[in-house]
Structures are given as C-alpha cells and as structure tokens.
Amino acid sequence: MTSGQSTRQRWVVFGAAGMLGQDAVAVAEAAGHEVTGLRRSDLDITDASAVLDAVAGHDIVVNCAGWTAVDDAETHEAEAFAVNATGAAHLARAATASGARLVHVSTDYVFDGGATRPYAEDAPVAPRSAYGRTKAAGEWAVRALAPDALVVRTAWLYGAGGRCFPQTIARVAGERDRLSVVDDQTGQPTWTADLADLIVRLVGARSPGGIYHGTASGQVTWHGFAREVVAAAGRTTPVDPTTSAAYQLPAPRPAYSVLGHDRLREAGVEPIGDWAERWKVAAPAVLGLDRP
Template sequence: MKVLVFGKTGQLACELARRTGTVTLELHGRDTADFSDPAACAAMVAASDADAVINAVAYTAVDKAEEEEALASMVNGETPGALARACAAKGIPFVHVSTDYVFDGAGETPFATDNPTAPLGAYGRSKLKGEEAVRAAGDAYAILRTSWVVSAHGKNFVKTMLRLGAERDRLTVVADQIGGPTSAADIADACLEIARQLGEDPSKSGTYHFSGGPDVSWAGFARGIFEQAGISCEVADIPSSAYPTPAKRPLNSRMDNSATEALFGIARPDWRDGLREILKDLQKPGCAPQ
C-alpha cells in the first residue's frame, strides 16, 4: 500500500515516516506543500498514485488561533475538505486526524462519537469545520479524534515536564482537566490500519475516537512521567483558573474509544506503555527534552 501523507515534521508525521518498512510513504511538508492553499494540496492528491491519503497536518497553536482564526480555519477546515474531495474523486480512502477540542468538555462522562459538538475556542471551531467538510465529501473516509498527543519529537507535555522536572524540585500542574494522553506512534499505527481497512471496506467510513488510557489529569500525567523517568520532582495540583490562557481548555477530554475497537479491531492504547517507548527514544543520540 502506498500512502500519501500531508505532514513531515509534526509528531504524527515523524512517526508515520518511521513506518516505511511496512508501507510505501510519500510525505509532504511545508517545503513541498502549502497547507494554506487547499486547491494546491488537492492537486497533489490528483497527481499522486497513492492508494490512500493521511492528513497529519494541523494548525495546533491553540492560543494563537484566537488571533489567527482565519488561518487556522483554512489549514484545519478548508484544506482537509479539499483533500477529502480529491480522494473521493479518485475513490481512495482519506484518514483525517481531529481533536477532543470539538467538544465543550462538560461533565465527566467520556464523549461518544455522536455526542453534540460545541467548541470552546477558535482552534476547536477550525477543527470542527474540517470534520464537517470531510463528511460532506463522502466516499471512503475516517475522522480520527485524538487527544493530548505526545512523542519524542517536537514540543509536547512529556518533553516539557522532563526539562522542568530536571531543573526544579516542585511544579504546579493543572489537575481539573481530565483526558487521555496519546502516543503519536500509536496514532500512526491506527491511521495506517484504518486506511488499509477502508480500502477493503469503505462502509467503515465515519468518525472515531482514539485516545490513550486510563484517563488522567495533567498533574497525574506529570507524576507518571517523573515516576518512569526516575525524576524526583513534587507535583502540586492547581485548578485551570490558576493558569489562565487566551483559549479556554475543555475540562473533560475523556473519549469513548469503543467504536474504533469494534469496527477496526484497534484497542485503546495504554499511555504508560507509550510513555515508556518515548523515554527510550529520548535516550538515543540527538534526542533531548524541549
């Protein structure tokens, strides 16, 4: 199977690139694709001989999106729609990665795939726009909502905690936001498997959830990171109100992963296992916390 991947340097794209031994990948980053130009990206799909397309690109600056909603909406909304339509025209599967931010974070029950969406900010609105555009394109597609993505690549919570934990004896971390940390490696494997199965059975098209378990707070996740890394750093719980940000974060990012396992046979990953592999990666030459 040959897969056209939009994204090259992001966490998910980096992990997809490591899987060239199982599939043939054609990856396009900012150097070869303008993600703010939907028509140009769609033309790349039309010209490709790929069997499937995975969109691993997103405008992810949650706070900055409050000031740059038009750009976020283009990258996260218009471009995915154009890619989905191009895939539909060729009759090939399209896998698009979305987010828990399409929900309002109310309550404590895990969100099901068909629960009403109600984004709290510009980033969530832009991602929801992308979801709607992909669904409208039809044909063989999967929207995979995930959360709290971490890896040995780029900037993310794991690498930040490792750096700060090595510098300080005590950290204050938000404890009233609950969700599922998800390894980019696990997301990469899920995307490829879903693309393969969609190629065989387009009736599996739809919206799915894929997040790590068990659900935990950011503070609890930080403690797990320090425990596995052998770092002695105290974590003190604080509410979100004590750490104000331009964009409001959902308090409840729990997601129901049952449909993904039922239709694709992909079990919910344990973030503790994913974290273990990330820490191993970071011990390799050239890797360092950011």
Template sequence: MRIIVTGANGQLGQELLRLPNAERQGVSLLGFGRGGLDVTSLQSCREIVKRYQADAVIHCAAYTAVDKAESEPDEAFRINAEGTRNIALAAKEFGAKLVYVSTDYVFDGTASEPYKEGDATKPRTAYGRTKLAGEREVQAVGGRAFIVRTSWVYGKYGRNFVETIRGLAKTQDEIRVVNDQFGSPTYTRDLAEFLIRLAQTDRYGLYHASGSGVCSWYQFARAILEDAGVRDVKLVPCATADHPRPAPRPAYSALEHGEIKRQGFEDLRHWREALSAYMRD
C-alpha cells in the first residue's frame, strides 16, 4: 500500500515517515513538505496523487499557529479549509483514501466529560473554525474518507509541551503551569500507528484518537518532571486567567474514543504510559 503524507516536516508527519518497518505493516510512505506539495493548489494536489499512484493520503499539513490565526484567519482558512478541499478532491478523483487529521479545538471546551464524535461543535478560535471547515470540506467532497480528531500532541520531531517543560527545568527554579485546562496528551508515535492501521481498512467515518485518560496541563507537567528525574524545581499551579492569550484555550477538551471501540480497533495507550515510553525513547 502506498500512502502519501502531507505536512511531512511537522511533528506527526515526521513520526509517520520514521516509523519502524514493523509498524508500517507493509505500507510504503512518501512524504511531502510545503516545498514539494502546495495544498492550496488543486493542480499541485492532483499531480502528486496521480504521479505517485497513492492508495491513501494522510493529510497532516495545516496552519497550526493557534494564536497567530486570530490575526490571520484568511490564511488559516486558505490552508486548513481550502487546502483540505483540494486534497480531498484529488484523492477522490484518483481513487485514494483520505485521512484528515483534525483537532479538539472544534469544540468550545465547556464540557465536563469527554466529547463524543457526534457532539455539537462550536469552535471559539479561528484555528478551530478553519479546522472544522476542513472537516466539512471532506464530508462535502465525499469519497473514501476518515476524519480523525486528536489533542495535545507531542513527539520527538518538533516543539511541544514536553520539551518546553524539560527545557524550563534546566534554567528555572520555579515553573508555573495552568491547572484549570483539562485534556488528553497524545504521543505522535501512538497516533501515527493508529492512522496507518485505519488507512488500511474501509471503516470510514469520524474518529476521536488521543491518549486515553484525562489530566490538566499542571498534572501533565508534574508527570514530565517525575519521568525526567527532576526534583529540585518547584511546580506551581495557576489559572488560565493568569496567562491571557489571543486565542482562548478550551477548559475541557478530552475526547471519548467511541468509534475506535465500536469499530474494533485497539485503543491508544493511557497518556501516562505513553509519556513514560516517550521519555525512555
């Protein structure tokens, strides 16, 4: 099976392309970064999918600067919505499956229990609105498509919360972390392996795929320091209001994995177990 990966230079894209052979399960992966594939050009998308005779496209390319998107909503829409439509059209035209990676930001974050796939969406940020628009473009185009929402992603190949905390621990005696935002950390390795498994099936639809379990950013940071063996840094819980940002963060954005279970897939690991594995790696 030949799979094209868009956004190949990002955290998830790099994780997919560097999966060990044992995890690829007979899959050939071909990655394209911004220089090799312009998702905002339908012609570029058509040429790549046709030339490489893709059986599937895992669409990771996205405008992900959450705060910057508030001042650049048109650019975010151009990439996240129009770019996704182009990929979806090209995939459908040449008979390729599409896996679109979406986000917990499509919800408003006011829930008190994990969001189900069928729950009402109500994004509060430009980033969330444009990613939801991407979902709707996939659904409008039709074809053989999977939409996969995830959250709090971290991995070996890019800037992320885990490495930020580890870096701060080397230079500061005290670190303040919000303790009133709850979600599910997701290790890119676990997500990448799930996306590969999913693309090899015909169980099309909408999925939630994140690390199992729920924690706050403060609890996540505490676990990071524990696994890193850091004991001489004081971790201080604080409120979201103490750190205002251009884009509001969801207070609660954990995702329930109902469709993963209904379709008989193995669920992603608990976030704590996955973090320990990442730190060992």
C-alpha cells in the first residue's frame, strides 16, 4: 500500500470500532495525520448537535458508521434510515459548517445487481433492499449538503478487525466435511486496509468531489472466493457451488456487484489491485495466520 499526504491534517473517523473504521484510523495515522476515532458508544450520529461539536476543528471527516445489518433493515427500515441517511446528512451539514471535507462510505447495494458489466459511478441507482434504499438516500443527502464530499462506494468487505466472510469460511472448513457456497453472485472481495489506504490517497490527491468506487479490481463469485479462503487456511475441504435460492434471506442480494473505477483513474488515483493478489497479502492477518 502507498498511503501518502504532504501535510499533516486533523482527521475524525466515525464508526471507528468497526472493521473498516479500525483500519481507517490506523492507515491515516500511519500517513502522519492526527486522528480521532469515535465509536458508536462515543457518539450517536443521529444527534445533530453532538455531530456538529465532534466535527468542529477537524480537516477531514470520514464516515464509516452505518446500519450494516442488511437483513434486519428489512423490518427496521426507519432505524436504518436514521443512521444511513439522517446521520449522513448531519455529518454533511457539520462538515460544510466547519469547512472540513467529508468522505462518506457507501455500498454496491444502491444498484439492483442486474448488470452484466461493471457499474459506472454515474449509473442510475435502483436499490432492491431497505438497506440499499437507506444508503442511496444517504448518498443523496451528502451530495446535496456537501458538494465537495467524496462518496466512496465499496462492496464485499473483509478485514482483521471484525467478523467477515473469510473468517467464517475458514472456521466452518475446519468443522465440516464439505462446504456449499453460492456461485450466482459476482463481486470484488475488498480488504478494509486497502480501502482505508484508497481513502487516504483520494484525500491526498485533492480529488474532485463526487462518487468513486472503492473495490478491488477483477471479479469472482462467493464460491470462487471461498475456495481461495479454504486454500489460504491450509484446508482441503471441498467447496460445492450452490444458488442463492438455496438460502432464504429477508433482503435480496445483488447478483452482480462489480464496480468500475474510471473516476479514480481520471483523478490520477490508482485503483485497488486485483482481488486475488490482494487476498494473498491480506490472508495471514485476516485469518490470524500471522499470530503465534
């Protein structure tokens, strides 16, 4: 990773206890910035006054906070909206009021998943789930209230700082004779440390405000990724392909979550590398293989 910034800035990261938030704090600090990490227990982003006070005095505001329980959002859409849309609006207003720059993290769920080629940054949003609707609303609020904000969509995140797909697959591969993983959903597994690095580079490049896609390059199905995880874990457990229909989940999953990176290149910012190559680098830390 090649984080870089010419001047030391004051950063505040909301959602700092989360998987991405932890890496955002660590990578920004490693780049030489003064970073304040705020957890959900420290501050409720639905509290406009508290957000205004927390943002004051900072140069860069990174919103890693969010309602990410995709299935629960189907029956708690108002609560998810309060965090993903209203909370995002509070951060945008506070950033604008204090002269800070906002980096807002969004998701592939704003799309319907019906594409057959990578989604462009300006592709029409058409969320199919409550989670997707609340995140799309958050994007709209941020762009309306803080035009200079960087909205960074991501997908298929994994990292060392929280429960994630690779950790689950590695654990189950040690408990069962064989696994069954869906092979009809395609996306870009993305390491949170790489996304955090991309955010630092976007800010450092003084990239124009707007939407960017922060995912690894290339594409794979969950089944294909699971096979790589099992191999990295040193297991030989067979992984069988199955379909999404085999799992009855409340929220529909996008069948195609591949995001294009043209706007990054236009801004002179290199996209994250190929997902398979980055997984090889990430696997020891994410699976705990680097610990004695």
